[in-house]
Amino acid sequence: MNEALLPERTERIVVALDASPQSVAALKAAVELAALMEAELEGLFIEDINLLNLCNLPFGREIGSYTASMRRLDNAGMERQLRVLAAAIQQAMARAAAQTSVRWHFEVRRGPVVPELLAAAQSAALLSLGRAGQVRRKSLGSTAQSIVSKSDRPLLILGEGSGLEYPLTVVYTGSPASQRALNLALRLARNDRHALRVLVWAGEQDDIDLVQLQAEAEGLLEAAHAHATFHTMRRAATLLATLRTRDGGTLVLPGEHAALLSEHSGPALLVP
DSSP, X not given: XXXXXXXXXXXXXXXXXXXXXXXXXXXXXXXXXXXXXXXXXXXXXXXXXXXXHHHTSTTOEEEOTTTOOEEEOOHHHHHHHHHHHHHHHHHHHHHHHHTXXXXXXXXXXXXXXXXXXHHHTTTOSEEEEESSTTSXXXXXXXXXXXXXXXXXXXXXXXXXXXXXXXXXXXXXXXXXXXXXXXXXXXXXXXXXXXXXXXXXXXXXXXXXXXXXXXHHHHHHHHHTTOOOEEEEXXXXXXXXXXXXXXXXXXXXXXXXXXXXXXXXXXXXXXXX
């Protein structure tokens, strides 16, 4: 068959869904990104096999959130709760997607959470997930940490109550990952010159020519007919201070500098 006659493969955005406020933010951002990128949206709810296995153990117990009474974990009861939760999440996804023309579908999988998410995100344009699951915190939760360390796909990491926010702040070091990060940010900047700012960082290397590094980034923007504001810096302390004083917006990071996620409490897009 002539490959030129085959339809182009539609990009896919996967969003990890549960009952947490961070998951709601991840869904909101994923819908917006799917619309911007003209991508399909795949919602994914994982029935944690470890939780179900716990129900089979004789010492498994849960504490009622309203009564504070302790009761034995029951496998059948847990499965009913998961089905109810999945149905509620699917309805929330339908409401969010109904406000756009985004094509979407919802899937329930059973297994260990991290491997299932990584498998679902294979070949996806992006994976959107909450920063800390059910726990309200600014630091990354254990699931997000594992995904960050293992994923080879772009990750959009959201905190509670925040979707994708502008401006997009790209950390540019000249590395291949930072070039990919800048190119992805250009796709999402909506041709708004105020929607993109670039932090040109030498990564603590004294022999890096910051002027040349900025020129490289400007070349990428010029090729895309885009504009951005630029800030150059050499030391990590300066970069971290800049991130703190310029709070707001979405931080776009090359994957090799994922440690900087802890310095930004807002939305972050990590690009490997």
